[in-house]
Amino acid sequence: MSPVKVTKICCIGAGYVGGPTCAVVALKCPHITVTIVDLNQSRIDAWNSPDFKLPIYEPGLEDVVRQTRGRNLFFSTDVDKGIEEADLIFVSVNTPTKKSGIGAGFAADLNYVELATRRIADVAKSSKIVVEKSTVPCRTADAMRTILDANSKPNCRFDILSNPEFLAEGTAINDLLKPDRVLIGSLQTPQGIDACNSLASIYANWVPKDRILTVGLWSSELSKLAANAMLAQRISSVNALSAICEATGANIDEVAHAIGFDSRIGPKFLKASVGFGGSCFQKDILNLVYLSESCHLPEVAAYWRQVVEMNDYQKRRFSTRVVDTLFKTITGKRIAVLGFAFKADTGDTRESAAITLIRDFQQEKALINIYDPQVPHEQIWADLAEASPDIPLAATQKQVTICASAIEACKNAEAVVIATEWKEFCDIDWESVYAHMKKPAFIFDGRIIVDADRLRKIGFKVTVIGRAEAL
Numbered sequence: 432m433s434p435v436k437v438t439k440i441c442c443i444g445a446g447y448v449g450g451p452t453c454a455v456v457a458l459k460c461p462h463i464t465v466t467i468v469d470l471n472q473s474r475i476d477a478w479n480s481p482d483f484k485l486p487i488y489e490p491g492l493e494d495v496v497r498q499t500r501g502r503n504l505f506f507s508t509d510v511d512k513g514i515e516e517a518d519l520i521f522v523s524v525n526t527p528t529k530k531s532g533i534g535a536g537f538a539a540d541l542n543y544v545e546l547a548t549r550r551i552a553d554v555a556k557s558s559k560i561v562v563e564k565s566t567v568p569c570r571t572a573d574a575m576r577t578i579l580d581a582n583s584k585p586n587c588r589f590d591i592l593s594n595p596e597f598l599a600e601g602t603a604i605n606d607l608l609k610p611d612r613v614l615i616g617s618l619q620t621p622q623g624i625d626a627c628n629s630l631a632s633i634y635a636n637w638v639p640k641d642r643i644l645t646v647g648l649w650s651s652e653l654s655k656l657a658a659n660a661m662l663a664q665r666i667s668s669v670n671a672l673s674a675i676c677e678a679t680g681a682n683i684d685e686v687a688h689a690i691g692f693d694s695r696i697g698p699k700f701l702k703a704s705v706g707f708g709g710s711c712f713q714k715d716i717l718n719l720v721y722l723s724e725s726c727h728l729p730e731v732a733a734y735w736r737q738v739v740e741m742n743d744y745q746k747r748r749f750s751t752r753v754v755d756t757l758f759k760t761i762t763g764k765r766i767a768v769l770g771f772a773f774k775a776d777t778g779d780t781r782e783s784a785a786i787t788l789i790r791d792f793q794q795e796k797a798l799i800n801i802y803d804p805q806v807p808h809e810q811i812w813a814d815l816a817e818a819s820p821d822i823p824l825a826a827t828q829k830q831v832t833i834c835a836s837a838i839e840a841c842k843n844a845e846a847v848v849i850a851t852e853w854k855e856f857c858d859i860d861w862e863s864v865y866a867h868m869k870k871p872a873f874i875f876d877g878r879i880i881v882d883a884d885r886l887r888k889i890g891f892k893v894t895v896i897g898r899a900e901a902l
């Protein structure tokens with residue numbers, strides 16, 4: 432046996448991970464044919480759209496797809512053909528938190544992974560390397576192997592690898608082109624190591640060898656959950672400190688700067704905010720909590736659960752501060768919410784803090800104007816409906832207006848809430864905003880991006896996360 436030379440890759444799942452990841456593989460490996468398949472026809476149509484109106488917004492992605500699509504990168508709904516032809520298959524399907532049944536609210540819903548695995552088992556007529564790209568609980572590869580082995584045909588062997596993805600949305604292309612590391616987990620058998628080498632040799636086309644880490648399968652799976660938990664823990668820690676700053680007069684940016692200078696702590700990921708969002712931090716920590724409980728480690732579970740609870744507290748604290756500052760009532764008051772995506776440079780709204788804030792403002796009977804440069808209006812309505820299932824959409828649409836610009840959103844508002852750190856919010860013509868707002872005009876900066884002193888000179892009353900009210 433020696434490592435298989437991969438010439439055809441199939442990726443199951445054309446989402447935020449499968450799409451960008453395999454587009455970059457195609458870019459860097461012109462000798463490999465990459466086919467990304469998905470059951471969602473409209474998503475595949477968007478990936479194939481003649482004017483490159485791709486289903487996800489990600490800086491630099493369109494350029495990569497323009498260079499590769501039709502050359503060695505293909506998008507298709509023909510999942511079976513993709514599987515049949517490939518030597519190596521990435522499973523990059525969604526693994527959301529389970530909504531019902533055992534582990535509801537914590538455990539990962541592995542139904543999509545299982546369905547994709549069963550499809551591979553049913554369709555494959557030759558040996559395949561099957562790569563877990565989705566974020567999954569520790570030992571999922573074992574379940575995949577059992578399903579594949581139980582259903583494989585003669586002369587058909589499956590090697591399972593774990594290759595979690597560490598890209599962040601908004602910087603995905605850069606993260607993929609220059610990853611801090613690529614992690615590959617395999618069984619430590621000769622076959623497992625051969626499969627690992629096959630995948631490593633694909634990445635070696637553009638990633639320095641010393642950044643390709645090879646470990647055991649279970650370590651690889653757990654490392655992904657651990658990385659997200661540690662990143663989220665930093666944000667919850669800095670957000671917890673932001674509450675102390677507000678109470679004491681310290682400034683969270685100064686504190687973060689000071690502690691980040693310690694090379695053991697480092698400066699990144701210390702930005703206090705209205706709370707972390709995104710499809711993965713909360714889901715993966717809850718997954719870790721569930722894993723800890725399943726291993727009869729309640730203290731460990733409670734430790735990680737606190738990271739999510741602190742995040743919920745931060746969001747709640749922020750909306751309470753808005754209500755308190757606006758003289759303890761926002762009923763009938765117009766509030767402009769700038770930003771709806773969970774972070775800048777993405778159109779993704781999954782678990783966005785903005786959704787929680789707006790739900791809180793709706794419950795306080797405020798009128799809300801929303802502006803986001805990337806999120807489609809239908810997505811905003813869908814998210815608001817999901818967040819407040821008891822409020823009919825027609826009632827929400829009376830209370831909420833989606834605006835075409837930040838300036839329009841702020842018109843006649845009593846308060847502006849900055850929920851996402853879009854760069855364009857730093858460059859707003861605040862004098863003009865002030866002229867068209869009700870007075871006193873309030874700004875609540877949930878991302879610490881505005882120059883509070885300058886805005887106060889214009890006349891605004893400014894409240895910033897992690898800073899006491901100005902006297």
Ligand SMILES: NC(=O)C1=CN([C@@H]2O[C@H](COP(=O)(O)OP(=O)(O)OC[C@H]3O[C@@H](n4cnc5c(N)ncnc54)[C@H](O)[C@@H]3O)[C@@H](O)[C@H]2O)C=CC1
Binds near residue numbers: 443546
């Ligand atoms: N979004 C992110 O930034 C990151 C996500 N991850 C992980 O990657 C995985 C995928 O995440 P996203 O790409 O964000 O999800 P997504 O929801 O954007 O994409 C998943 C796609 O898989 C498709 N799919 C599901 N079952 C299928 C099947 N049996 N056959 C064909 N297609 C199928 C869905 O239609 C969907 O388009 C998750 O496990 C997530 O935790 C990891 C790192 C970063």
Ligand SMILES: O=C(O)[C@H]1O[C@H](OP(=O)(O)OP(=O)(O)OC[C@H]2O[C@@H](n3ccc(=O)[nH]c3=O)[C@H](O)[C@@H]2O)[C@H](O)[C@@H](O)[C@@H]1O
Binds near residue numbers: 710
């Ligand atoms: O598994 C995943 O899905 C990915 O999750 C995160 O990536 P992502 O959620 O796309 O974006 P981040 O930049 O990590 O931001 C997450 C949230 O934390 C917030 N954040 C981030 C950094 C910070 O200092 N402060 C802060 O509030 C962001 O605004 C955002 O709401 C991780 O950074 C990726 O490594 C990981 O692959």
